[in-house]
Amino acid sequence: MNKPKNKPKPKGKVPSLIGGKNGRPKRVAVGKESKCYRCKAIFQKGQTCVAIPQTGYSFSTAKRVCDECFQSILEQTDKDLEEIRKL
Numbered sequence: 024m025n026k027p028k029n030k031p032k033p034k035g036k037v038p039s040l041i042g043g044k045n046g047r048p049k050r051v052a053v054g055k056e057s058k059c060y061r062c063k064a065i066f067q068k069g070q071t072c073v074a075i076p077q078t079g080y081s082f083s084t085a086k087r088v089c090d091e092c093f094q095s096i097l098e099q100t101d102k103d104l105e106e107i108r109k110l
């Protein structure tokens with residue numbers, strides 16, 4: 024690690040590749056009957072699911088996924104991150 028002394032320090036909050044201005048996925052309670060956008064499993068009232076915010080939209084249009092689909096999305100995110108780390 025050879026840091027030049029005159030290198031300017033980055034200012035402000037460190038940005039993240041996930042969880043931008045739209046926020047990051049969060050667990051939400053299912054208010055009314057809805058379904059997983061991937062596997063179309065019906066969520067029962069009182070159940071929880073994971074809401075994934077869509078780029079450019081508000082949280083009200085967040086896609087909802089069941090736990091199972093969220094796991095596979097996480098795995099894919101891991102793979103993508105691994106690719107990004109090679110940059």
Ligand SMILES: [Zn+2]
Nearest residue numbers: 059062089092
């Ligand atoms: Zn699902």
